[in-house]
Amino acid sequence: MKIHIPTPLRPYADKQATVTVEASTVGQALEALTSTHPELKKHLYSDGGKLRAFVNVYLNDEDIRYLAAKEATPVKESDSLTIIPSIAGGRPSISPRGKRG
Amino acid sequence: MIEMSSVHHSALRHHGEETYPHECCGVLLGHAAEALNRVEAVVRAGNTRTDSAHNRYNIAPQELVRIQREARESGLDIVGFYHSHPDHPAQWSVTDLAEAHWMGCSYVITSVERGVAQQTNAFRLTGEGEDDKKFKDEEVRVVSAAAS
Numbered sequence: 627m628k629i630h631i632p633t634p635l636r637p638y639a640d641k642q643a644t645v646t647v648e649a650s651t652v653g654q655a656l657e658a659l660t661s662t663h664p665e666l667k668k669h670l671y672s673d674g675g676k677l678r679a680f681v682n683v684y685l686n687d688e689d690i691r692y693l694a695a696k697e698a699t700p701v702k703e704s705d706s707l708t709i710i711p712s713i714a715g716g717r718p719s720i721s722p723r724g725k726r727g
Numbered sequence: 728m729i730e731m732s733s734v735h736h737s738a739l740r741h742h743g744e745e746t747y748p749h750e751c752c753g754v755l756l757g758h759a760a761e762a763l764n765r766v767e768a769v770v771r772a773g774n775t776r777t778d779s780a781h782n783r784y785n786i787a788p789q790e791l792v793r794i795q796r797e798a799r800e801s802g803l804d805i806v807g808f809y810h811s812h813p814d815h816p817a818q819w820s821v822t823d824l825a826e827a828h829w830m831g832c833s834y835v836i837t838s839v840e841r842g843v844a845q846q847t848n849a850f851r852l853t854g855e856g857e858d859d860k861k862f863k864d865e866e867v868r869v870v871s872a873a874a875s
Contacts, residue, residue: 715823716783
């Protein structure tokens with residue numbers, strides 16, 4: 627199955643945008659990915675071994691956090707995983723008066 | 728440097744005017760390089776922070792997955808993101824940096840004052856990861872639509 631790598635993590639995946647792995651479950655696919663590209667591990671997982679809060683992993687169009695079987699979810703060769711870091715932000719709560727950017 | 732056509736530059740600024748007094752947000756697609764991120768498409772995104780849209784934005788990961796898939800099918804990459812600051816300078820905030828995780832991408836911010844777009848600035852997210860990430864000022868090169 628394919629794993630799509632976001633732009634910021636490609637330097638740690640031999641600059642590949644997509645990595646193909648052999649796996650039967652979501653967990654096996656991620657394990658295969660980090661085994662082949664060990665530098666990715668610290669960017670995906672905290673020291674406690676959990677996916678970092680801002681790292682979202684989608685099996686096709688579903689967030690693996692909300693799958694009933696989570697990382698034990700079976701996968702097919704035609705499935706794909708997409709790693710997507712969060713994107714958010716915003717201005718400070720108090721705006722300065724009369725200031726322009 | 729981030730380069731975009733005048734059409735794309737206007738589009739992201741106009742988005743901020745439309746959503747004022749709320750923050751707009753969107754994705755910049757194109758081709759990435761260390762020295763130059765070139766924008767080929769501007770994709771509007773929904774702001775899920777309806778609880779605090781005047782000073783917060785968030786793009787749903789599911790929407791990002793869709794945008795990235797469509798970009799891949801078009802031979803493009805995600806090279807950055809844009810959002811607006813209603814009645815606030817086009818400068819990154821502590822929140823902007825805390826929530827930024829796309830190293831190498833450009834973060835474009837437009838100040839929108841009283842509904843009118845003012846300055847548009849860009850910042851490249853640099854660093855290896857969460858521990859050393861920082862924003863660096865980035866030149867915005869706007870080229871005429873015919874030249875891009």
